[in-house]
Amino acid sequence: MMALSVHSPFATLGDETVRSLEGGEQTVLFDGKSLEGWRGRDDLWRVEDGMIVGRTTDEDPIAENTFLIFNEPIEGDFELTLQFKLEGGNSGIQYRSVVVDEDKFVVSGYQADIDSTNKFAGILYEEKGRGILAKRGEFVTIGEDGKKSVEKFADHDALANTIHSGQWNDYRVVVRGNQLEQFINETKMIQLIDNQTDKARDSGVIALQLHRGPAMTARFKNVTIRRWK
Numbered sequence: 001m002m003a004l005s006v007h008s009p010f011a012t013l014g015d016e017t018v019r020s021l022e023g024g025e026q027t028v029l030f031d032g033k034s035l036e037g038w039r040g041r042d043d044l045w046r047v048e049d050g051m052i053v054g055r056t057t058d059e060d061p062i063a064e065n066t067f068l069i070f071n072e073p074i075e076g077d078f079e080l081t082l083q084f085k086l087e088g089g090n091s092g093i094q095y096r097s098v099v100v101d102e103d104k105f106v107v108s109g110y111q112a113d114i115d116s117t118n119k120f121a122g123i124l125y126e127e128k129g130r131g132i133l134a135k136r137g138e139f140v141t142i143g144e145d146g147k148k149s150v151e152k153f154a155d156h157d158a159l160a161n162t163i164h165s166g167q168w169n170d171y172r173v174v175v176r177g178n179q180l181e182q183f184i185n186e187t188k189m190i191q192l193i194d195n196q197t198d199k200a201r202d203s204g205v206i207a208l209q210l211h212r213g214p215a216m217t218a219r220f221k222n223v224t225i226r227r228w229k
Helices: 156-160
Strands: 003-006 010-013 016-019 024-028 045-048 051-055 066-070 078-087 090-101 106-115 124-127 131-134 138-142 148-152 169-176 179-184 187-194 203-210 217-227
Touching (some): 066 106, 078 106, 090 169
Parallel strands (some): 138 187
Antiparallel strands (some): 003 024, 010 016, 024 217, 051 217, 066 203, 078 217, 090 106, 124 131, 138 148, 169 179
């Protein structure tokens, strides 16, 4: 892996000190040649032309969602960036997630959603957890009791129009403390503050999803993460 260490500045937001989006240590998670450092079903995941490719078929459908999991758990604040292209079906990018079935490569946790129809792309979903946490265009605060406070900052359908179906798109996930933000093509999709301490996670794995159902092909490339110490 390649890494570059630079200064990590801080910024102030209200009464809290949060890390800025500059500096940190950047690491390439996928070298474009192999799935070294990742684990998942060998019959579903491969490398093609410098891309991670996950593929299911109608002839041999999968019975449940399965994932390609990055081996190293990620702690603390980070910015995850990648490009994705989806043909059919539903996918997502797991982060701060936990492996619940190692044999079947099943995880639970936060998911930056992707789907081929752009109905759900950009939302924040909690796989095998609380379900949809924030829809497109929502700034959600979850209280300690699990109740949500929702503010709308953009139109759901207008945001969908910024996502290019069947083409390459940029996804960026920013995690600072218990604040989560997701961007597609540099347009903010959601923002969440998770104060439900018995459910929220402050570390976990990154993983890429293949969803049960109709045949699909999910492609990912340029997967990098920036972390602060």
